[in-house]
Amino acid sequence: MSEPNVKEAGVSKATRATAGASKQASVARFELAGGGSVHISESHDVPLVSITIAFRSGSASDPAGKEGASKLAFRMLRRGSRTHTANDIEDELDRLGAELSTDVSTSSSAIHGQVIERNLGAFVNLLATLIAEPAFPIDELERLRRETLAELIEARDSDRSLAQQAFRRAVFAGHPYARSTTGSSKTLANITEDDVRAAYKTHFVQGNVALGFSGDIETSRARDLAERLAGGLAKGARVPDTVGEPTRALAKGRRLVFVDKPERTQTQILIGGLGTAPHDPDHVPLSVANAVFGGSFTSRLMREVRSKRGWSYGAYARLSVDKQRQAFSMWTFPAATDAPACIALELELLETFVTKGVTAKELSFVQKFLSRSYAFDIDTASKRLHQALDVDVLGLAPDYYDGYLDHLAKVTVDQANAAVTARLSTEDLLVVVVGTASELEEKVRTSIPRLDEHKVVPFDREE
Amino acid sequence: MVHYLGQHPFGPSKVIRYGLSNGLTILLLLDKSAPVVSYFTWFKVGSRHEKPGKTGLAHLFEHLMFNETSSLKAGEFDKKLEESGAESNAATWFDWTYYHESVPKDRLALVIKLESDRMHNLVLRDAQVTSEKEVVANERRFRVDDDVEGAAGELLYKMAFTKHPYQWPTIGWMEDIQAFTPEDCEAFYKTYYAPNNAVVVVVGDFNEKKILQMMRDAYGDLPASIIPADDAYPEPPQTEPRTIEIKKPTATEKLLVGYHGPALGDADHAALTLLNEVLFGGRASRIYRSLVIEGEICTDLRAWASTFADGGLYEVYATARTGKTIADIEAVLYPEFARVREEVVTADELVRAKARLELGLLQSLETMGGKAEQIGFYETVLGDPSAAFQRLEVYRRMTAGDLRKAARRYLVENARTTIRVLPDGAATEPDKPEETDSDEEAAQ
Numbered sequence A: 001m002s003e004p005n006v007k008e009a010g011v012s013k014a015t016r017a018t019a020g021a022s023k024q025a026s027v028a029r030f031e032l033a034g035g036g037s038v039h040i041s042e043s044h045d046v047p048l049v050s051i052t053i054a055f056r057s058g059s060a061s062d063p064a065g066k067e068g069a070s071k072l073a074f075r076m077l078r079r080g081s082r083t084h085t086a087n088d089i090e091d092e093l094d095r096l097g098a099e100l101s102t103d104v105s106t107s108s109s110a111i112h113g114q115v116i117e118r119n120l121g122a123f124v125n126l127l128a129t130l131i132a133e134p135a136f137p138i139d140e141l142e143r144l145r146r147e148t149l150a151e152l153i154e155a156r157d158s159d160r161s162l163a164q165q166a167f168r169r170a171v172f173a174g175h176p177y178a179r180s181t182t183g184s185s186k187t188l189a190n191i192t193e194d195d196v197r198a199a200y201k202t203h204f205v206q207g208n209v210a211l212g213f214s215g216d217i218e219t220s221r222a223r224d225l226a227e228r229l230a231g232g233l234a235k236g237a238r239v240p241d242t243v244g245e246p247t248r249a250l251a252k253g254r255r256l257v258f259v260d261k262p263e264r265t266q267t268q269i270l271i272g273g274l275g276t277a278p279h280d281p282d283h284v285p286l287s288v289a290n291a292v293f294g295g296s297f298t299s300r301l302m303r304e305v306r307s308k309r310g311w312s313y314g315a316y317a318r319l320s321v322d323k324q325r326q327a328f329s330m331w332t333f334p335a336a337t338d339a340p341a342c343i344a345l346e347l348e349l350l351e352t353f354v355t356k357g358v359t360a361k362e363l364s365f366v367q368k369f370l371s372r373s374y375a376f377d378i379d380t381a382s383k384r385l386h387q388a389l390d391v392d393v394l395g396l397a398p399d400y401y402d403g404y405l406d407h408l409a410k411v412t413v414d415q416a417n418a419a420v421t422a423r424l425s426t427e428d429l430l431v432v433v434v435g436t437a438s439e440l441e442e443k444v445r446t447s448i449p450r451l452d453e454h455k456v457v458p459f460d461r462e463e
Numbered sequence B: 001m002v003h004y005l006g007q008h009p010f011g012p013s014k015v016i017r018y019g020l021s022n023g024l025t026i027l028l029l030l031d032k033s034a035p036v037v038s039y040f041t042w043f044k045v046g047s048r049h050e051k052p053g054k055t056g057l058a059h060l061f062e063h064l065m066f067n068e069t070s071s072l073k074a075g076e077f078d079k080k081l082e083e084s085g086a087e088s089n090a091a092t093w094f095d096w097t098y099y100h101e102s103v104p105k106d107r108l109a110l111v112i113k114l115e116s117d118r119m120h121n122l123v124l125r126d127a128q129v130t131s132e133k134e135v136v137a138n139e140r141r142f143r144v145d146d147d148v149e150g151a152a153g154e155l156l157y158k159m160a161f162t163k164h165p166y167q168w169p170t171i172g173w174m175e176d177i178q179a180f181t182p183e184d185c186e187a188f189y190k191t192y193y194a195p196n197n198a199v200v201v202v203v204g205d206f207n208e209k210k211i212l213q214m215m216r217d218a219y220g221d222l223p224a225s226i227i228p229a230d231d232a233y234p235e236p237p238q239t240e241p242r243t244i245e246i247k248k249p250t251a252t253e254k255l256l257v258g259y260h261g262p263a264l265g266d267a268d269h270a271a272l273t274l275l276n277e278v279l280f281g282g283r284a285s286r287i288y289r290s291l292v293i294e295g296e297i298c299t300d301l302r303a304w305a306s307t308f309a310d311g312g313l314y315e316v317y318a319t320a321r322t323g324k325t326i327a328d329i330e331a332v333l334y335p336e337f338a339r340v341r342e343e344v345v346t347a348d349e350l351v352r353a354k355a356r357l358e359l360g361l362l363q364s365l366e367t368m369g370g371k372a373e374q375i376g377f378y379e380t381v382l383g384d385p386s387a388a389f390q391r392l393e394v395y396r397r398m399t400a401g402d403l404r405k406a407a408r409r410y411l412v413e414n415a416r417t418t419i420r421v422l423p424d425g426a427a428t429e430p431d432k433p434e435e436t437d438s439d440e441e442a443a444q
Helices: A069-079 A086-096 A117-132 A138-157 A159-171 A185-190 A193-203 A219-231 A283-294 A300-308 A336-356 A360-377 A381-394 A404-410 A413-423 A437-446 B057-064 B076-083 B105-120 B126-145 B148-160 B174-179 B182-192 B208-219 B267-280 B286-294 B326-342 B347-364 B368-382 B387-397 B400-410
Strands: A007-009 A028-031 A037-042 A048-055 A098-104 A109-116 A209-215 A254-260 A268-274 A312-321 A327-334 A429-435 A453-458 B002-010 B013-020 B025-030 B036-043 B087-092 B097-104 B198-204 B242-248 B254-260 B298-305 B313-320 B416-423
Touching: A028 A219, A037 A219, A037 A381, A048 A117, A048 A219, A048 A381, A048 B347, A069 A086, A069 A098, A069 A109, A069 A117, A069 A138, A069 A193, A086 A098, A086 A117, A086 B286, A086 B347, A098 A117, A109 A117, A109 B347, A117 A219, A138 A159, A138 A185, A138 A193, A138 B298, A159 A254, A159 A268, A159 A327, A159 A429, A209 A219, A209 A381, A254 A437, A268 A336, A283 A300, A283 A312, A283 A336, A283 A360, A283 A404, A283 A413, A300 A312, A300 A327, A300 A336, A300 B126, A312 B126, A327 A336, A327 B126, A336 A413, A336 A429, A336 A437, A360 A404, A360 A413, A360 B076, A360 B097, A429 A437, A437 A453, B002 B208, B013 B208, B025 B208, B025 B368, B036 B105, B036 B368, B057 B087, B057 B097, B057 B126, B057 B182, B076 B105, B097 B105, B097 B368, B105 B198, B105 B208, B126 B148, B126 B174, B126 B182, B148 B242, B148 B254, B148 B313, B148 B416, B198 B208, B198 B368, B254 B326, B267 B286, B267 B298, B267 B313, B267 B326, B267 B347, B267 B387, B267 B400, B286 B298, B286 B326, B313 B326, B326 B400, B347 B368, B347 B387, B347 B400, B368 B387
Parallel strands: A037 A209, A254 A429, A254 A453, B025 B198, B242 B416
Antiparallel strands: A007 A312, A028 A037, A048 A109, A048 A209, A098 A109, A268 A327, A268 A429, A312 A327, B002 B013, B013 B025, B036 B097, B036 B198, B087 B097, B254 B313, B254 B416, B298 B313
C-alpha cells in the first residue's frame, strides 16, 4: 500500500506490465564487471537524460530497533562527500539544471537523477562522487534526523497517509512489510553514525546495483558512464533477500482499526487483506479480475459507489506488487455520514466478487481495455526503462512485462474466478477507517458483519 | 470549411493552426515518437465566469460532461474510451476547463466523435446533476474542508480579492454546489460549451489531412454561441495588509501569505517567477536554506506565482516545525523580502534559477500529453501556443535588476494577505512529540 516502491497490478497504467508486441525502441541491457547491470532506453526527442541507480535491497536490512537507517543513509548522500559540502552539492545541482531524489522501500532502493543533456558529463561526475565518497558529516546527520522527525509529525495532517500506515501495520503484523522504511521517533533516536555507514556499506556494492539511463543519450556513452558510476563502489555481491512470504495466519478474522481524528467531515476507508505475488501462477488472472472489480472508471466498485450513489469521489481496488505477496485493498473516501453504508456496500460487493467472480462479458471488456492501453505503458523511454529495472531489481520473471499481452490474452473466466477464490478472502479482512470516533466508530462497527476484533487508535500516537 | 491560419515554432517542431468556420480553433503538433495521440479540448470558461450564488458551476461541468448525451446512454462515454484503451481526464481552474484523452493512434476517430458529441448534445437531467453534486461535495470535503492547506488557500483568495471573481474557489462554496438545478447547468452549457469558445490541441502520430477531414465532419455543423463579454471587475489595489487567524486540528503552525501579483501575460511575470526560484526554488535557494535547512524553522516551504489571465497572487506556504511559530517564520521571511527589494541577487543565483526553470520546461515536454497541455494552456490564457518557449527566452534575457524591480513592485506589505493557522489543541502538543511513523515520501 504505502511503500513508495511497491508496484500495482492491473490498475495503474503507469506501472502496468505489457508489451511483448512492442516494436518501439527496446531497452538494451549489459552486464557490468562487478556483477551489476545497466539498462539503456534511448529517446532523443527532448534534451534531457534520466539516470536511475537502483539497488537490489531495501529497508528490510535495517536492524530491529533501527528502522529508518537505510533511508537516512540514502538521504545523507546529498549532504556531504569527500569533496563537497551539502551546500556545494545543492548549488551544483541547480547550476547544472539537475534534480536528484532517493527512494527506499522494503525490497529495493534507488537514486533518481535527471539533467539537461549538455551538462550530463558534469552531473555524472558529481553523482559518482556522491555515491562513492560520502562523508556522512555528523552535524548533517543530526540535522537530517531532526528534519525526519519533523516530517513524521507533519505527515499526520494527511488522512490518507494515516489510513495507509494503519493498514500496512495491521495487515502485515509480524512481517517485515509492516515495518516502516522511515522509522519512528524511537528508532530514529537509536540510529548512530556507525549504523548509517553500515547501511551504506550494505547496499552500495557493485553486485547490488542496476543502473538505468533513459532519454537523450547514446547507448555507448551510457555504458561508459555506467562503468564509471558502478566502478567507484566497493566490490561485493548482491545483498541476500531475507524477506519471506506473508501468510494469512498473520491476519486472521475480520478486524476494524479506527484511527480517531477530530473534526473529520469525511472518512478515509481501506478494506482488504493479502493479495498477489508476482511468482503466483494466477498472478495475471487475479490482476485482470481485479481490474473488473475496481481497476477502472467503469469498474463495479466505481459504478456502485460513485456513479450510482455519489458517495465517494474515488473508489478503487488495488493489488500491490513486490517481491513477495503484497496487499489487496479497496479504497474509498465518503462523507462521514455515508461511511457505514459505504463499508456495508463494499463488503457486499466483495462477497459477490469472491463467490461469483466475473462474467465473460466483463472479462472480455477489461482485456480490451488493458491490451489496447498497453501503448501508454511503454510510450516513453523512461517507462520502458523502469519496466526493465523492475524486472532486474525485484527479480520478476523475464517475461513479466515482455510477455504480458500474451498472458493477458490467454486469461479465461475460469482462471480469473479461480484466482479470486484462491487469493482473496472475505473473512480474513481488515477494515481501516480514519474519522472522528465519538461520532462514527459505533456505527462503523455495526456495519461490519461477523467482526472479530476492533480497536480505536488516536491519529497522533502509535499503538 | 477548414481554414489554415499559420504556424508557430515549438522548440524544434511546429504547431500548425487551423480554424473552422464556426470558430473552433485546432492546433496540431505531429510527433511520431510513439504510436499514440493526445487530444485536449480547452474551453475558455472557468470559475471566473460564474456569478455569486452559482459558484462551482464550471467545475461541476468537469463531472457532468462524462454523462449522457442525446446519442450515448449514461456510462457509455467512459466505456467506449476504456474499451479503446484510452486514458482520460479533465481539469477546471479560474480561467479555463480542459478535457483530455490519450489513445492508441488507430482510435483517434472515436475521440473526435465523442468530444464533438458532448460539446453540443449533453443531456442534463435531474438524476445526473443530483448524483454529480454529491460527488463534488465529497471532492470538496477532501480537498478543502478536511485539508489544512486547502482550507487556508480558499480563505486566502476570499480575503485577498474583494471585487474580482478570483475571490471564490473553483470547486465552489458548499451551499452553492448543493443548490444547483438542471436549469442552471443547461444555461451555462448553452453559453460556454460551443466551438467558438474552444481550442482543440492534438499531439501525436496522425495524418494531418485525415484528421482535418474528420474534425470538419464532426465539428463543422455545431453552432457557434454568443460568448458574453468578460464581466470581471478589476481588483482594486490593496492598500493595507489583511490578516486572519484560524484554528485547525494540526500539530504545527502554518503560514500562508499572498501578495497581489502580475497576470501571466504581464512582462513582470517572468521576473517574479525567476525571483521565486532564487528565493524558494529547491534546497539551495535563499529562503529555503534559511528557514528549512539552516534555521530548522520549517518542515515544508513552497512559493509560486499564480499563472492567471488577470493579476493573481504570489503565494508562500510555510509549515513550522514542532516548537517553532509563525512569528519565527515571519522573522526570517519579511527581512529576506526587504533584502531583495534593496539588493540585487547574485549572478550565480540568477544562473541557477534560469537552469532550474529550463529543466522544468523540458520536463513538461517529455510526454505527448505534456506538450499538448503546454500548447493548450498558453493558447487559452495568452493566445499563443508557443509562449512556453518564448518565456524561456525571456528568462535568459532577465537581469538581476529586473528581479529587484519585481520585488519592489509586488513584495510590498500593503498588498499582503496573511492566513495564520494555529493548532486547535486537539492534536499533540507541539513541544511533546509522540512517537509516530510514516512512509510518506520525505522531501529530499
